[in-house]
Amino acid sequence: MEGNCVLSDGEVAENVAAVRAEIAEACAEAGRDPSSVRLVAVSKFHPAGAVLAAMGAGQLLFGENRVQEAASKFASLPESAELHMIGSLQRNKVRAALSIRQLSAIESVDRLPLLEEIERACASLGRNVDVLLEIHAGEESKAGFRSEDDVRSALSALACGSFPHVRVRGLMAMAPNVVDRAAVRAAFGSVRRLRDRMAAEFPSLPLGELSMGMSGDFREGIAEGATVVRVGTAIFGRRA
Ligand SMILES: *Cc1c(COP(=O)(O)O)cnc(C)c1O
Numbered sequence: 001m002e003g004n005c006v007l008s009d010g011e012v013a014e015n016v017a018a019v020r021a022e023i024a025e026a027c028a029e030a031g032r033d034p035s036s037v038r039l040v041a042v043s044k045f046h047p048a049g050a051v052l053a054a055m056g057a058g059q060l061l062f063g064e065n066r067v068q069e070a071a072s073k074f075a076s077l078p079e080s081a082e083l084h085m086i087g088s089l090q091r092n093k094v095r096a097a098l099s100i101r102q103l104s105a106i107e108s109v110d111r112l113p114l115l116e117e118i119e120r121a122c123a124s125l126g127r128n129v130d131v132l133l134e135i136h137a138g139e140e141s142k143a144g145f146r147s148e149d150d151v152r153s154a155l156s157a158l159a160c161g162s163f164p165h166v167r168v169r170g171l172m173a174m175a176p177n178v179v180d181r182a183a184v185r186a187a188f189g190s191v192r193r194l195r196d197r198m199a200a201e202f203p204s205l206p207l208g209e210l211s212m213g214m215s216g217d218f219r220e221g222i223a224e225g226a227t228v229v230r231v232g233t234a235i236f237g238r239r240a
Contacts, residue, residue, distance in 0.1 A: 007237045009053035015235045016041065016057040019218075023229065026222040037222055040084055040211075042232030045239040048073050054235060055081060063107070063230050067093040067100075074102050086172075086211075086230055088143050091117040098125055105130040107172040107211050107228075110144050112154050115163055122165030130167050132211055135194060137187040138176030151198060159202045170209030170227070171195045175217050188212045188224035 007015070024034040042063040043051050051062060051073065060080060064070035065087020074083055083102040088110070094117045097103060109115055109131045122129055133151060136144030145151045158168045173191040175184040192210060199207040211228035213221025218229035233239070 012053040013057035016059045026219040038228045040230040046236045067097045095121040107132040108134045110134040119163040128165045132172040135173045137173040170207045172211035184217050184220045192225045
C-alpha cells in the first residue's frame with residue numbers, strides 16, 4: 001500500500017523474534033510465565049506476503065480490523081494461520097467475518113445487538129466462535145462497552161445460554177493514547193479489575209483472557225495481566 005514502508009521477509013522475521021523477546025522480558029519483570037501471553041500479529045494494511053513472512057518465523061496468529069480486507073487476504077493464506085478480528089464490526093459484516101475459515105475469535109464485541117447477530121450467523125453457518133467483550137478504556141477510541149451494567153447484561157445473557165454458538169473468553173481494551181505510562185497502566189488495571197469482578201459474578205463463564213497492549217504499550221498490558229497482546233507496527237512496520 002502506498003506510503004507503507006515495506007519490510008523484507010527477513011526484517012519481519014527479525015521483528016517477530018524481537019517482539020517475542022520483549023514479551024518474555026516483560027513477563028519476567030511481572031513474574032509471569034511467557035507462555036501465558038499470546039502474540040497477535042496485526043497485519044492490517046499489510047499484504048499476504050508479509051503474513052507469510054511472519055508465518056515463516058513461527059507466528060501463526062494474526063489480527064485484522066476490516067472484514068473485507070481480511071477475507072480477501074486470508075483466502076490465499078494457509079489453514080494453519082489463525083485470525084482474530086480486532087476492529088469495530090458492523091452487523092452486516094458479521095456473516096462475512098465468520099465465513100473466513102481461519103477466523104477463531106472476534107475480540108471487539110462492544111454491544112449486545114452485535115452478539116445477537118454473531119449468534120444468528122454462527123447458527124446459520126453451523127460454527128462456533130470465541131469472543132472477547134471490548135471495554136472502552138480510552139478517550140480516543142469510540143469503541144467498547146462504557147458501563148459496567150452493559151457488560152453485566154451481555155455476560156448474563158451469555159451465562160444463561162442465550163448465545164449457544166458464542167464462547168466468551170474475556171475482555172479486550174485499547175489504552176488511551178497518552179505518553180503517561182502510569183495512565184496507560186491505570187487504564188489496563190481498571191479493565192483487569194472489571195474482569196475480576198465479572199469472573200466472580202459469573203463463575204460459569206471462562207473469563208481468563210485479557211487482550212491489552214499494542215506496539216507502544218504491550219509491556220504495560222503484560223504488567224497488568226494481559227494474556228493477549230496485539231502488535232502491528234513493531235512487526236510489520238508503519239502503515240499508510
Ligand atoms: C491496529 C491495531 C493494533 C496494532 O497497533 P500497533 O500500534 O500497530 O501495534 C492493535 N489493536 C487494535 C484494535 C488495532 O486496531
